Amino acid sequence: MEHLINTRVKNIEISGIRKFFNLVNEKNDILSLTIGQPDFFTPEHVKQTAIHAIQDNHTSYTPNAGILPLRNAVSEYVKELYQLDYKPEQVLITVGASQAIDITLRTLLNAGDEVLLPGPVYPGYQPLIELAGGKATYIDTSNDNFKLTVDQLEKHITPKTKCVIIPYPSNPTGVSLTETELRGLSDVLKKHHIFIITDEIYSALTYHEDHFSMARIEEIKEKTIVINGLSKSHAMTGWRIGFLLAPQWLAPHLTKVHQYNVSCATSISQHAALAAITNGKDDPIPMKQAYLERRDYVYQRLKKMGLEVIKPDGAFYFFFKINSELSSFDLALELVNTVGLALVPGDAFGSFGEGYIRLSYAYSLETLTEGLNRLEDYLQRSKR
Template sequence: MEHLLSPNVLDIEISGIRKFFNMVGGRENILSLTIGQPDFNTPDHIKTAAIEAIEHNQTVYTHNAGVLPLREAIGDYVNEYYHLDYEPDEIIVTVGASQAIDITLRTIIQPGDEVLLPGPVYPGYEPLIKLAGGKPIYIDTRDSNFKLTAQQLEAHITDKTKCVILPYPSNPTGVTLNKQELTAIANVIEKKDIFIIADEIYSTLTYEEEHFSIAQLDQVKMKTIVINGLSKSHAMTGWRIGYLLAPIWLAKHILKVHQYNVSCATSISQYAALEAFTNGKNDPKEMRQAYVTRRDYVNERLKKMGVEVIKPDGAFYFFFKIDTSLSSFDFAVKMVNDVGLALVPGDAFSSYGQGYLRLSYAYSMETLEEGLNRLEKFILKSN
């Protein structure tokens, strides 16, 4: 009876990241630098807050948008760190950033609408666009150091364009956009009926410059939805707490989709999040410094191997070109078989990732050293 299923579901596949991870998972002596998950534990004070929430029976449904103290804390947090001004009614606490993206797309997309994406890009957007009835349109950013430019964006806008997704800092490339670059993009979109989804889940992990959000620009704030969360900043991937920021006229409609989708985010996780946004504001600093050390180490090792690489200024990934006639997938499989090292094939991030590999440095220095030793061995063997 499979033919009776929705064509939108039949048309999508499991993420290439997970597909490759699952393929090599469980094999002996495989060192994996594939998953973008912090190797830090959730800070103890946040775990304690969750335990206290259980003990105080804070285990019931909450307001659909999230408990008010949490939304107020998020508002204070984004104002302090990103200079953004949002009221509690313009904030929705979600089940991770992924659900925030899903309910936003289902609110704004109609069948046939086009959504612009800078490629290569995180593979989670395309399926959600298709499930909402939209059409993903990829913009090749390989010749602009993986940065979407205003010129590239303008060249791809049609009368069907409904939205552009700005996923910066980027997964898989680690690059980000500065104020000048985002202002140029805002100038293109300002007078057009196009939404902006700014996925800023890696915004606490920027290294040379402070993160700048396009929602800081008044000219596009009323058409911008900011997506963020605690998974990367506070090592809380499994807690599934994200949030979105949107002008009230839009947030009230997204909330309807959210309500019928999940009712509310988990109450216990919400109280843990409240602790993170109030007493855990400095938690990301130690992690960020560790990532800088790891990034610099990986960068130097790759350069010494002769690998063509763009040094990331955010997130915790390297996306580098491979010199081979093999596809990214076949190259990655051969590397697993030959030296026991797993990296994500670049084509998991759209066709524009073909010929690249993604390395996650969200691992200990010891693990990174061994992984890069294996990579160097494989490269020498292949040449």
């Protein structure tokens, strides 16, 4: 019966990150720096709020778009942090940022529409594009410090281009775009009938400049959709709360897809999210300080090993090359087999990631130290 299922589903593959993680997870004595998940616990006051929400019987369906106090709070939250002006009716509470991306693509795309992606890039976009009937078109940013440039963007726009995804700070590279760089891209995009999805899930984790959102640029705001959430900022990956901010004319259409997809985000998680962005506005600060310390330590170690590496200015990843004749997947497997270190092969992030390795520094300094010691051991062995 397998031949009868939806061919779009049949043709997509499990994420390369998860595929490799599952492969090495079966081995013993492996130190893994693979998963991009905060190693902090959800703040205690957020957990207590969720417990009280259960005890107070907030266990029913909520409005499709989310409870009004949370949508009000999100509106104030993004205004304070990012100078974004969205009314509560333009805010949709989703089941994580992933569902926000999914329903946005399903709302925007018709069969054959193309979506531009700066590669290497998070592997979760392409399957959702294809499930919505679209086609992912990758732009190679590896020669431009992993930054999407005006020239690259202009070259790849075609009559079939419906949308571009701007995923900064980036997974896997940790690179961000400055306000000047984003305004340059907007000058190109405002000339075309192209939607912009700006995925800002790592926006609370920038280390040199405050995050700038493309949705602040008035000329393109009416065709820009902002994706954000609490997974990375507040260590709430399992709570599955995302924020989708959209032009007023588009929000009702997104809500229709959301309604038939999940009805609403989990009621208890919504109350927890309300606590996170009101009483817990400063919760990301100590986490960010810890990530910054880890980033600087990892960068110094990688440079001392003589590796070609770009210093990330956001998120919690390094994306670097190791000189080898092996493919990135085989190299990552050799690291596992020889020194017991698991890093993600670059081809998990598309063909433009081939030759690279991703290291997540969302781990303790003690774990990072041991992992880097193992990497150094491998590099010394390979020179012999």
